[in-house]
Amino acid sequence: MIIRSKAPLRLGLAGGGSDVSPYSDIFGGLVLNATINLYAYTTIEETDDGMITIQSYDCDYFEKFPVTETLPIDGKASLIKGTYNRVVKDFKIPLKSFKITTYNDAPAGSGLGTSSTMVVSILKAFVEWHDLPLGNYEMARLAYEIERKDLNLSGGKQDQYAAAFGGFNYMEFLPGDVVIVNPLKVKRWIVDELEASMVLYFTGRSRSSAQIIDEQKRNTETGNSKSIEAMHRIKQGAIDMKFAILKGDMDVFCKVLGKNWEDKKQMANAITNSMIEQVFDVALASGAKSGKVSGAGGGGFIMLFVEPTRKKEVVEALEKLDGFVVPFDFTDGGAHGWKIYNSENEELTKH
Template identity: 45%
Template sequence: MTDFRKTRARAPLRLGLAGGGTDLSPYCDQFGGAVLNITIDRYAFASFLPRDDGRVVFEADDIGVSEVYEPNSTLHSELVLHRGVYDRMIREHNGGRALGLTIKTTVDAPAGSGLGSSSALVVALVEGMRAILDAPLGDYDVAHLAYEIERIDLGLSGGRQDQYAAAFGGVNFIEFLANDRVIVNPLRASDAVCNELESSLVVCFSGRSRSSAAIIDQQTAGLKAANADTLTAMHQLKADAAEMKRALLVGDIDGMAEILNASWTAKKATAAAVSNAGLDALFDLAMQSGALAGKVSGAGGGGFMFFLVHPESRFRLIQALNAAGAQAGPVKLTHRGSEAWRF
């Protein structure tokens, strides 16, 4: 297909409530991983605009990078996610024929946020290209393809949960098994439970982004070496995901908080760089200001933290965090995954 209408796509970012890290190889290949995550009202956006000159243009407005390629030129891009998706989709779903278009993207959180922003962007790009090329891809296909583009084609370190969260959306218990088998279990939480959870959440940007690759590589090295401390921590994180699912389904926020605190302790045992003095100070301040529990979202080292708090204490917690120079606020749950539309 070489002619198309203006197309847009988006994919939601996520918070990992429990089990993050167990979606990494070789752990999930050997023991099976499990993650409980929720998608929130922050998105990766992509717009696909047709061109008459055959050029391919990538524009990432939020980071101020723009690249222009002549027809049939080799793409050597700084915007590797854009390039990786374009190359793979053109090769597999357009017979290798170049398609002239402008792809403009923005993400509602900085890279290194810990909210799965990079993977959500890849999912949004795949979703938009799927719509343009009429590619026969379902949600599992979109998520798996996004995973392959990031981890295999581009060789970027990371796990699997972010792509599936972005593609499916909502509240999901996701199992990661050997041979790249993934099972997404949407949780049928009642409206009252979702409202209570949403009202009990505070997200807080720690003030600096971080690269997750070094932390993930350290965790992976510990797993490959069968490091006892790393394995014990990973087993605990997996067990926490199952316990968190049970607590969430009945709306037991205090129970969720207890699991979250234990899970944060276990996560810090998987790699030394997961936490640091700045994150520990932010955590301590939150706990002194009414938070029940908290942890870093994503691999750690920086980015966003999130906290559970009784709703009647949420405003006081947000005030205290912002007074300390952090960027804190409420967040809303979303229940739809990646989607594309034309007009």
């Protein structure tokens, strides 16, 4: 039997960073994000060789281990190994030989939540394989614990929930690790207008978000008033953008997007740099109205809001730089998986 899964990457539209502890624990966080048609993929193939075979195309990693309860966490394919270890520990799944293969539509460090989305994708494959009792909330929470607590990787909480639920979501992050996901029913014409008005540009440079996020954490822990006030404004931006999207008010959407970026640059020194500023200068000079970096900053993807009739001008100007424009659409569905049986008499199932 073969099990496959996919989970969508996300654009952080407003409020990003307020989902990171300790800010969310002290003040509560609000984030508005939306998933797009770029994905993290997982395939599990049952084998009979007595081995666990791991192939991660993103890490350029391939290795085999004898079937065991615990795979070594050694900095190589840690997301796969950490997820397997936690699933075995929590659900006592039968130890079997298998091959797991993963790959992502976007590079790690791109600001689209690739790592967290990959954990959700891997979890969903195990959910399908062993019929584990995990709904969207439980799967997102477990993915968060694997990445942030088991593997001690810095970051927030929004990415796991975006990948699990999919679509446009207004998320509340409350003290005690309480998360409330409010799916938004956005009218089709508004989604069409957003797609017509947005350009997604990859700078060509991935970055580690850990340093930026750790600085944000220190600023909150030490009571840095400038940083904390900026985060309060970023959080308010999620509220403002929610109403803008539901009403189809593109002027407010544009303003909030740009304001979120200006406030975000107050959070840590490495959030912007000369390369990012050059992209904004070129985009704004050719017709873009506002924009922000998706994710922690420092590189990765930049989303730009443009007048649709000038979109071609903006794209052509950006293509003269070192990065490239990535076409995208917004998506409704979250993580899903399916099984492919070897016997012709068995039916394919999908959830």
